[in-house]
Amino acid sequence: MHHEFxxxxxxxxxxxxxxxGAPLTTTLVALIEWAELMLPDALxxxxxxxxxxxxxxxxxxxxxxxxxxxxMQNIEIGPAIGTCGRAAFKKQLVxxxxxxxxxxxxxxxxxxxxxxxxxxxxxxxxSAKDEVLGTFATYYRHPxxxxxxxxxxxxxxxxxxxxxxxRHRDKQHHRTLSExxxxxxxxxxxxxYEFDLNGHFQRCNKALESITGYPASHLIxxxxxxxxxxxxxxxxxxxFDNACRGEAITYExxxxxxxxxxxxxxxxxxxxxxxxxxxxxxxxxxxxxxxKQQTEEMRLLKRGMEASPSGIIMVDAQxxxxxxxxxxxxxxxxxGYAHGEIIGNNSRFLHGPDTAPEAIDAIRAAMCEQRxxxxxxxxxxxxxEPFWNHLVVSPVFDQSDLCTHFIGIHQDITxxxxxxxxxxxxxxxxxxxxxxxxxxxxxxxxxxxxLHALGPHLGTLxxxxxxxxxxxxxxxxxxxxxxxxxxxTVAQRLEGLVSASAMAARLVGDEFxxxxxxxxxxxxxxxxxxxxxxxxxxxxxELEGQLVHLSASIGxxxxxxxxxxxxxxxxxxxxxxxxxxRQGRNTWQWYRGRKAESIKHSVAMRHDLHTAxxxxxxxxxxQPLVDAMSSRIRSVEALVRWRHPTLGLIAPGDxxxxxxxxxxxxxxxxxxxxxACREIAALNxxxxxxLSVAVNISSLQFCRDGFLDEVKYALKATGLPPERLELxxxxxxxxxxxxPIIELMQTLKTMGVRVALDDFGTGFSSLSYLCDLPTHKxxxxxxxxxxxxxxxxxAAIVQGVITMxxxxxxxxxxxxxxxxxxxxxxxxxxxxxLQGYLFxxxxxxxxxxxxxxxLPASLTVDKAE
Numbered sequence: 001m002h003h004e005f006x007x008x009x010x011x012x013x014x015x016x017x018x019x020x021g022a023p024l025t026t027t028l029v030a031l032i033e034w035a036e037l038m039l040p041d042a043l044x045x046x047x048x049x050x051x052x053x054x055x056x057x058x059x060x061x062x063x064x065x066x067x068x069x070x071x072m073q074n075i076e077i078g079p080a081i082g083t084c085g086r087a088a089f090k091k092q093l094v095x096x097x098x099x100x101x102x103x104x105x106x107x108x109x110x111x112x113x114x115x116x117x118x119x120x121x122x123x124x125x126x127s128a129k130d131e132v133l134g135t136f137a138t139y140y141r142h143p144x145x146x147x148x149x150x151x152x153x154x155x156x157x158x159x160x161x162x163x164x165x166x167r168h169r170d171k172q173h174h175r176t177l178s179e180x181x182x183x184x185x186x187x188x189x190x191x192x193y194e195f196d197l198n199g200h201f202q203r204c205n206k207a208l209e210s211i212t213g214y215p216a217s218h219l220i221x222x223x224x225x226x227x228x229x230x231x232x233x234x235x236x237x238x239x240f241d242n243a244c245r246g247e248a249i250t251y252e253x254x255x256x257x258x259x260x261x262x263x264x265x266x267x268x269x270x271x272x273x274x275x276x277x278x279x280x281x282x283x284x285x286x287x288x289x290x291x292k293q294q295t296e297e298m299r300l301l302k303r304g305m306e307a308s309p310s311g312i313i314m315v316d317a318q319x320x321x322x323x324x325x326x327x328x329x330x331x332x333x334x335x336g337y338a339h340g341e342i343i344g345n346n347s348r349f350l351h352g353p354d355t356a357p358e359a360i361d362a363i364r365a366a367m368c369e370q371r372x373x374x375x376x377x378x379x380x381x382x383x384x385e386p387f388w389n390h391l392v393v394s395p396v397f398d399q400s401d402l403c404t405h406f407i408g409i410h411q412d413i414t415x416x417x418x419x420x421x422x423x424x425x426x427x428x429x430x431x432x433x434x435x436x437x438x439x440x441x442x443x444x445x446x447x448x449x450x451l452h453a454l455g456p457h458l459g460t461l462x463x464x465x466x467x468x469x470x471x472x473x474x475x476x477x478x479x480x481x482x483x484x485x486x487x488x489t490v491a492q493r494l495e496g497l498v499s500a501s502a503m504a505a506r507l508v509g510d511e512f513x514x515x516x517x518x519x520x521x522x523x524x525x526x527x528x529x530x531x532x533x534x535x536x537x538x539x540x541x542e543l544e545g546q547l548v549h550l551s552a553s554i555g556x557x558x559x560x561x562x563x564x565x566x567x568x569x570x571x572x573x574x575x576x577x578x579x580x581x582r583q584g585r586n587t588w589q590w591y592r593g594r595k596a597e598s599i600k601h602s603v604a605m606r607h608d609l610h611t612a613x614x615x616x617x618x619x620x621x622x623q624p625l626v627d628a629m630s631s632r633i634r635s636v637e638a639l640v641r642w643r644h645p646t647l648g649l650i651a652p653g654d655x656x657x658x659x660x661x662x663x664x665x666x667x668x669x670x671x672x673x674x675x676a677c678r679e680i681a682a683l684n685x686x687x688x689x690x691l692s693v694a695v696n697i698s699s700l701q702f703c704r705d706g707f708l709d710e711v712k713y714a715l716k717a718t719g720l721p722p723e724r725l726e727l728x729x730x731x732x733x734x735x736x737x738x739x740p741i742i743e744l745m746q747t748l749k750t751m752g753v754r755v756a757l758d759d760f761g762t763g764f765s766s767l768s769y770l771c772d773l774p775t776h777k778x779x780x781x782x783x784x785x786x787x788x789x790x791x792x793x794x795a796a797i798v799q800g801v802i803t804m805x806x807x808x809x810x811x812x813x814x815x816x817x818x819x820x821x822x823x824x825x826x827x828x829x830x831x832x833x834l835q836g837y838l839f840x841x842x843x844x845x846x847x848x849x850x851x852x853x854x855l856p857a858s859l860t861v862d863k864a865e
Contacts, residue, residue, distance in 0.1 A: 010034035014160065024168045028059050031164060035136070035157040039150060042138035043117070046125075046161055047072070047084050049134045056084055056135060068115045071108075077132075080104045084135040087122035091132065093151065096120045098143040119144040123154040125161045133165045188284075194272070195281040199223050199240055202280065211265075211287050213258030224283075229254035229262050236267075243269035243281045252288070263289045311335065311410035313347060317367075317395070317403050321346050325405070334389075334412050336382035347408065350389070352380035363393060370395045370403045376413065388417045430506040432484055433491035438607065441505035441513055442570065448515065449566035452559055459519035461559035462526055465573040466494070466533065469551040469585040471510035482543045486550070493536045497529065508607055513573070522558065530554050530588040538586075553580040554588035567646055574607075606662055608644060609655060613667055617643050620675055621842035624855060625694075625813060625835045628827045631856050635692040635726065637835065638676035639842045640668070660700060669701040674714045679845050681720040689853060694726040694756060699733040708744065711753060722752030728779065730758050738772070745774045756813070760801065771808065778805050780831075782816025789825055799829050806830070 011034055017027040032044040043063045047056040058064070058072035075081065077088040082104055087094040096102045097119055099112045112118075122137035136158040138150075146154065185192050191208030193201055201219045209215055212227055224240065225233040232254045239251050248270035255265045266288045272280040305312050311331030315322040327342045335342075335350060351360065359377035366373030372394045379389040390413045396405040428440035436444070445463065452461045468490065475483040487510065494504045494512055502516035518525045533554060540547040555577025557569050572591035580589040612618060622636040642650040659665040673695050680693040701707060715722055727748065733741050745755045756777035780798060787794040798814075805812045814826045817836030826834060839855040 007034065007037050010037060011160070014164065018164050018167050021171060024164070025059060027164050027168075028161070029061050031157070031161055032059075032061055032063070034160075035138075035153065038153040038157075039138055042140060044157075045084075045137045045139065047075075047088075047135045047137070048165070049077070049088060049125075049132045050074075051132075056088060065115060068111065071111055082108050083120040083122040084137050087124045087135050087137075088132050091124050091126060091130065093124075093154065094122050095145055096122075097145045116141050118142050121146050121150070121154060123158040125158045125165065127162060127166055133162055133169075136161050189286075191283075191285040193219075193283045193285075195224065195240070195283060197244055197278070197280060199225070199237070199281075208285070211263075211285065212255065227256055229256050239267065239269055240281060243271050244278060246271050246273075246278060255287075263287055264292045311412075313342070313408045313410070314396075315347065315406050315408070317405050322367075322406070331410060334381075334387070334410060335379075336385075341382075350379040352378070352384075352386065354378050354386065355380075363391070366393060367395075367406055387412050388414045430491075433488050433506050435491050435495070435512070436503060436505040438505070438507045438611070441503065441507065441515065442566070444503055445515055445569060446566040448517070449559065449569070452517070459517040460522050461569065462514075462516055462518055462522070463557050463569045463573040464514040464516075464526070464530065464533075464588075465507070465555040465557075465570070465577045466512040466514070466537075467553050467555075467577055467581070468510040468537075469553055471550075474548060478543060478546075478548070482548075485543055486541055486548060489541050490537060490550070493539075494533070497532055497536060508610065511607075513570070518558075526556055526558075527588075530556065534586060534588070551586035553577055553585045555580055555591065556588060557591040565646075571605075605655065605658060606664075609642075609658060609662070609664055612642055612644070613664060613671070617645065618668070618671065619643055619844070620672065620679060621844055622693075622848045623835060623842040624840050624848075624851065625833045626839050626855050628814075628823075628831050628834050630854065631839070632854050633689075633691070633851070634833055635694060636680070636848065637694040637696075637728070637842075638672060638680075639696075640672050641842075656698075660698060663700075665698045666701055666704065669698050670710055673697070673710065674717065677714045677718040677720040677725060680724065681718045683845065683849060684720075684724070687849070690724070692724045692726055693720075694728050696728045696758065699730060702727075702729050702733050702744075703741070708747060711748065712751075715753075723754075726754045726756055726777070728756045728758040731760070742772055742774065749774045749776075775810065777811045777813060779813040779815055782836075785814050785816045785822060785826065785836075786818075789821060798826075802829055802831055 010030070014027060014030050014034060017030055028046050032046060035044045036042060045061070045063065046059045048059060049056055053074060053076075055074040055076050056072075057074055058069050060069050064072075075085055077085045079086055079089050080103070081089070083094050083096045083102075086104055096105065099105045099109060099118050099120060105112060117139045119140040119142065120137055122135045124132060125134040125136055127133055136154060138146075138154065185203075186205050188205060189207055191205065191211045193204035193208050196202055200221055200223055204216055204219050208219070212219070214227065219227075225236060228236045235251070236253045239249050239253075242249050248268070250266065250268045253265050253267060254262050257263055264287070265285050267283060267285045269281055269283050271278045272282055305326075306328050308328060309330055311334045312326075312328045313324050313331055314326040316325050323344045324342055324347060327339060329339075331337075332339055332342065337349070355378050359375050362375055363373055372392070374390075374392045376388060376390045378386050380386050390411040392409045394407050395403045396407055398404050428436060428443075430437045448461055452458050468486075471483070471486070474486055487506070490512065491504070491506060494514065498504055498514060498516060502514060505513050505515070507513050514529075534552060537550050537552050540549050542548075555573040555575065557572035557576060559569060563569060563572070576589040576591040580587050583589065619641050621639045621641050623639060624633045625635045625637065626632060627634050640652055640656075642652075642655050644650050656665070659668050676693050676695050680691055684690045697707075711725075711727075714720075715725065748755055754776045755774065756779060757773065757775050758779045759781045760778040778801065780801060784794060784798050784801075788798050789795075802812045811832040813833040813835060814822075814831045815835050817823055817826065817834045817838045819838060822836075823834060823838055840851065843851075
């Protein structure tokens with residue numbers, strides 16, 4: 001009795017450990033200790049079976065060494081594999097009385113000897129369904145065979161082990177199922193929750209918290225209708241009651257979010273049944289507000305198409321003939337066809353005699369290729385009236401990427417077309433006189449010139465340029481209105497003098513031109529026409545009771561073998577006009593070749609210069625100034641270029657003198673100053689490099705009243721800091737006196753704007769005023785730089801200027817550096833800054849942005865070549 005009490009107590013502990021869900025190894029070790037009480041001389045082992053691998057693994061216990069335990073893992077079962085492997089395979093007791101003589105132990109005999117094991121009895125651990133769960137075995141350190149009592153102990157131990165393993169497996173299975181259910185419950189993207197039969201939340205997942213905005217702690221225990229819009233609570237309660245009666249139901253309701261807004265819910269309720277009794281209700285819900293909004297948007301889209309002012313039709317791409325299946329009221333209003341006349345027909349009923357075939361082909365090709373097309377074509381209303389239709393056709397694809405329909409949007413742009421025609425007329429005609437303008441004249445001149453080049457039989461092309469004499473006096477004396485009346489009368493008289501094939505145009509101001517072809521007797525025909533023009537224009541014009549008399553000067557040029565460009569004809573006519581003016585006016589002159597050209601070809605460019613200022617044909621290029629020692633960019637000089645529409649890029653030397661002669665240098669200089677400040681200010685904001693910009697200022701502009709205000713405006717309008725602006729002026733600004741100029745320079749210096757003396761040494765170069773000028777920099781003219789290496793006296797002047805400037809706290813810039821030798825010479829002479837093709841040519845702003853901070857000569861020496 002005393003012997004069995006510890007056994008019962010140990011067995012009770014095993015049951016308690018099993019019931020408590022203790023770790024399996026702990027329970028099995030307790031079972032081993034219980035078995036050893038019954039078999040005191042045995043070393044008890046339990047091996048677990050892995051059905052997936054068909055192997056046995058020894059459960060760790062203090063009875064065996066760590067090495068032995070490690071070797072006895074994943075032992076495959078079989079009829080000749082040790083004692084336990086054979087027992088598991090045979091599903092019966094296997095006894096090895098002496099391990100040393102048992103052939104089944106040949107692969108493990110040395111391991112057993114090292115562990116001191118001689119005998120092994122193994123009982124398979126089987127389930128009630130005869131499944132192998134493992135083996136229960138006893139080892140002995142001497143050869144031995146079991147008695148009946150020992151066999152009974154083995155059987156009892158194996159049975160208890162089977163109970164422990166099965167309970168563990170059942171718990172594992174239950175835990176797995178529970179985890180699957182928990183994962184589905186917790187991670188489901190829809191809201192999942194449980195109700196008791198009274199409609200109170202028992203449990204919910206994170207998705208429901210997200211949908212409702214309430215935390216689980218707020219939901220649990222609360223009735224569902226607390227979270228439903230009042231007007232939908234009855235509906236929601238009825239659906240819940242149906243679920244409590246065993247019905248699975250899906251319905252829509254309106255939820256009330258934690259932040260107060262309402263939202264649409266789709267809910268599924270179904271009963272939870274345990275042993276044929278409904279014990280609760282499951283719920284699954286999702287927020288369908290967005291879906292509802294999409295449905296509403298579709299409804300609104302249909303209403304919008306119905307209400308659109310553009311005509312909208314939809315054709316079926318799957319039916320033969322592509323019939324119209326939808327047309328909005330605007331389409332009927334635009335075309336004049338009733339809805340019943342449209343549906344079922346192809347839209348070709350809009351075509352008419354003047355509908356462009358190429359437009360129809362473009363639409364068909366786009367529809368065949370299932371792509372968008374936008375085109376303007378002439379269509380016809382039901383009553384036959386034509387209208388301009390801007391049509392956009394787009395394919396409509398289904399979810400399988402199949403084109404099922406085409407949608408066409410029609411806009412009646414007849415009025416816009418009329419406006420375009422009006423604008424086109426205004427762009428090519430002088431609005432005052434109705435004559436073609438300068439642009440239309442030069443365009444016609446170019447086309448006629450090209451035509452005459454191909455067909456000499458067409459005759460000689462002649463340009464007659466006509467300028468009214470003394471028109472300024474009329475404008476100043478009688479006023480603008482009267483002057484306009486004169487111009488209109490002149491235009492009418494000129495048109496009356498030429499045939500329909502000729503062209504009369506107003507170029508600018510009081511300048512007119514005629515373009516015509518003459519086949520026979522060129523000189524006599526044109527001279528007679530010129531005489532008639534002078535006679536006709538000399539006829540008095542009555543203005544408000546006064547008679548106004550006019551005269552005109554005419555320049556004539558014709559297409560000869562020496563004329564290679566149409567522009568030259570107008571240029572030659574202008575030169576001849578200047579000759580007529582110099583001969584006393586009220587006469588005409590023919591262009592007579594080189595003698596007239598010597599006046600200066602740029603005279604004819606003044607019209608283009610005026611147009612360029614108006615239409616913005618100018619642009620700025622920038623040339624860097626580099627540090628003489630480091631070749632690092634210190635600043636840039638802004639240089640204006642004229643991009644002529646026919647002559648291309650024109651250098652400043654070809655138009656700046658003309659601009660100064662005509663006074664156009666003032667608006668041009670104003671534009672350059674403002675544009676340079678604007679572009680460099682923007683460049684400095686966009687990059688880490690901060691540059692200063694030097695702008696050349698004409699002496700006419702610099703000495704002009706209001707120049708200081710122009711500088712202030714440019715800085716304020718662009719945001720360029722004053723210290724980033726440098727104005728370059730030549731010594732000619734001092735020709736009209738030094739005091740006002742010095743005062744202006746001093747004011748600019750006070751503002752922070754620096755003034756540099758450009759082309760130093762090329763003017764009258766009085767040193768007496770130099771010490772008084774508040775300038776900070778002098779620029780050596782390129783003519784000095786280019787002669788320094790070979791002219792000893794010139795080199796002395798350059799060195800003297802540099803030394804003198806440094807003693808006066810001025811910097812010196814050498815322009816026109818084109819060779820490495822020039823660079824080295826000026827650097828050796830301690831010149832501060834260098835500028836020239838050796839480092840970089842003047843370049844557009846976009847190229848300047850890509851320029852590196854340092855410009856070593858070796859990188860750009862090819863440009864100098």
